[in-house]
Amino acid sequence: MKLFRSTTALALLALPGLAQAQSTSEDNPPPESVQPAVTVSGAASIASDYRFRGVSQSDQEMAVQGGITVAHDSGFYVGAWGSNLAGWGTFGGANMELDLIGGYKAQLADNATLDVGLTWYMYPGGSDKTDFAEPYVKLTGTAGPTALTAGVAYAPKQEALGRWYNTGTDAAAGVYNNPGAMDDNLYLWGDAAAGIAGTPFTAKAHIGHSSAQDGLGPNATALAPTGEYWDWSLGADATWRNLTFNVSYVDTDISSREATYLRPSFSKGQDGSGNIAGGTVVASLTAAF
Numbered sequence: 001m002k003l004f005r006s007t008t009a010l011a012l013l014a015l016p017g018l019a020q021a022q023s024t025s026e027d028n029p030p031p032e033s034v035q036p037a038v039t040v041s042g043a044a045s046i047a048s049d050y051r052f053r054g055v056s057q058s059d060q061e062m063a064v065q066g067g068i069t070v071a072h073d074s075g076f077y078v079g080a081w082g083s084n085l086a087g088w089g090t091f092g093g094a095n096m097e098l099d100l101i102g103g104y105k106a107q108l109a110d111n112a113t114l115d116v117g118l119t120w121y122m123y124p125g126g127s128d129k130t131d132f133a134e135p136y137v138k139l140t141g142t143a144g145p146t147a148l149t150a151g152v153a154y155a156p157k158q159e160a161l162g163r164w165y166n167t168g169t170d171a172a173a174g175v176y177n178n179p180g181a182m183d184d185n186l187y188l189w190g191d192a193a194a195g196i197a198g199t200p201f202t203a204k205a206h207i208g209h210s211s212a213q214d215g216l217g218p219n220a221t222a223l224a225p226t227g228e229y230w231d232w233s234l235g236a237d238a239t240w241r242n243l244t245f246n247v248s249y250v251d252t253d254i255s256s257r258e259a260t261y262l263r264p265s266f267s268k269g270q271d272g273s274g275n276i277a278g279g280t281v282v283a284s285l286t287a288a289f
Contacts, residue, residue: 035073042068045286050083053187053208053223054231054252056276057097059087060268069101077117078102085123088265088276089221093125103136111142119153121160123219130219132160134185149191155212157182161223163215168265168272171220185212185223193237202237204248220265229254229277244286251279 043066049056050063057063067081079101085091103117115138123130136153155161162181165171189208196203207230214227235248254277264272 037073039071039073040068041071041289042066043286043288045284047282047284049250049280049282050085051233051250051280051282053210054229054233054250054254054277055225056087056268056280057083057085057089060274060276060280061086067099071105075105075107076103077105088267088270089130089219091123091126091130091219091221093123095126096124098122098124109141113140114138115140127218129159130217130221132158134187145197146192146194149189151189151191153185153187153189155185155223157184160217160219161185161212162217163213163222164218165216165220165265168216168220168262168267171216171265172270181213183213185210187211187223200239202239204235204237204246205233207232216262216265225262225266225277226254226258231277233282235282242288244288246282246284246286248282249279250282252277254278 045065047063047065049060050058050065063083065081065083067079069077069079071077081099081101083097085095085097091097100120100122101117103115106114106116108114116136118133118135120133121131132155134153134155136151138149138151140147140149142148159180159182161183162178163183164176164178164181166177170177187208187210189206192205194203195201209228209230210224211228212224213222214224216222216225229252231250231252233248233250235246238245254275256275256278259266259275259277264270266276268274268276
């Protein structure tokens with residue numbers, strides 16, 4: 001460009017070469033930057049309580065959790081998530097939950113995504129009878145600043161979901177009433193999250209319904225310990241960079257009276273008192289990477 005500005009003669013001499021270079025460039029454009037086909041993401045968090053579908057899995061104590069997901073741009077993904085456990089379940093081993101996840105996400109529209117997958121719930125070192133698989137389908141869409149999700153998870157008949165104990169007393173005594181029993185579980189849920197314009201806050205709501213066996217499984221726990229129940233939560237996220245702080249009120253419609261026959265298993269410290277499915281405030285801090 002400096003030569004062009006300094007002398008017209010040199011520019012005229014250069015025009016044929018420039019035209020040839022331009023033609024070559026158009027015929028063989030430089031390669032575009034290649035985007036990675038696989039992305040890796042994850043998060044680690046600490047929570048005041050680990051509530052799974054409204055029921056405490058950590059004996060109403062703190063839990064350390066983390067997960068990682070590997071996703072391909074075709075839509076397929078695999079992941080793993082883990083948390084410590086305590087309290088009403090006799091999981092044994094490492095006393096932890098490890099979930100292995102795999103699925104496929106399809107973009108149905110600019111504001112709608114279908115997610116189909118399977119979660120394998122594992123309890124490392126514990127009894128193999130406590131592990132179970134649960135396929136799921138989720139449909140997520142957006143309406144303005146609000147994200148809406150509707151989901152269904154159905155776990156087919158498995159020993160981990162069967163009613164092995166009729167009561168919590170039988171479970172505490174190690175007396176199997178129905179060894180080898182199998183059952184299934186259906187969980188329906190809906191989520192909503194709405195960002196508050198001009199702020200780092202997001203309001204969140206959840207409601208779910210569980211339906212399965214009425215009693216305790218081989219690990220003295222159950223996905224639906226009273227046969228069927230509702231769980232819900234209301235809360236908010238506050239996000240700063242890669243950190244998210246959440247405060248939520250979590251509750252179920254499992255009353256202390258309904259859960260009496262499940263005790264002492266279904267109680268804090270397995271001492272027969274308290275309701276680990278009662279309303280509580282849960283706080284968590286998550287770091288995403």
